[in-house]
Amino acid sequence: MTYTLFLILIMIVALLLILIIMVQNPKGGGLSSSFGGGGTQALGGVQNTTNFLDKSTWTLSVILLALILLSNFAAPKVNAVDTSSEIEQTLENREVQDTPVQPSTTTLDTVQ
Numbered sequence: 001m002t003y004t005l006f007l008i009l010i011m012i013v014a015l016l017l018i019l020i021i022m023v024q025n026p027k028g029g030g031l032s033s034s035f036g037g038g039g040t041q042a043l044g045g046v047q048n049t050t051n052f053l054d055k056s057t058w059t060l061s062v063i064l065l066a067l068i069l070l071s072n073f074a075a076p077k078v079n080a081v082d083t084s085s086e087i088e089q090t091l092e093n094r095e096v097q098d099t100p101v102q103p104s105t106t107t108l109d110t111v112q
């Protein structure tokens with residue numbers, strides 16, 4: 001149950017991170033440039049939008065990393081000893097069938 005919750009949260013954070021990164025422009029444009037007309041620069045709109053996008057990218061990436069690490073503890077454990085013991089039990093329970101060995105028809109005398 002908790003592992004499924006972690007997987008759902010990881011997917012949501014990953015999608016949000018993708019959206020935030022797609023909004024940004026690597027050359028300083030992106031969403032912040034669409035708010036940069038006229039008097040918004042005097043109010044600091046472009047700078048605040050860029051700061052928000054940067055901080056949200058870092059925050060979401062740290063949250064994603066933390067969720068991935070925490071999901072390791074919630075993951076269902078598969079005991080390797082049980083798997084090997086099942087294999088050993090299968091090998092022990094096999095029936096050995098005796099098959100008669102056919103004598104070879106060629107001998108050293110006939111080869112010479």
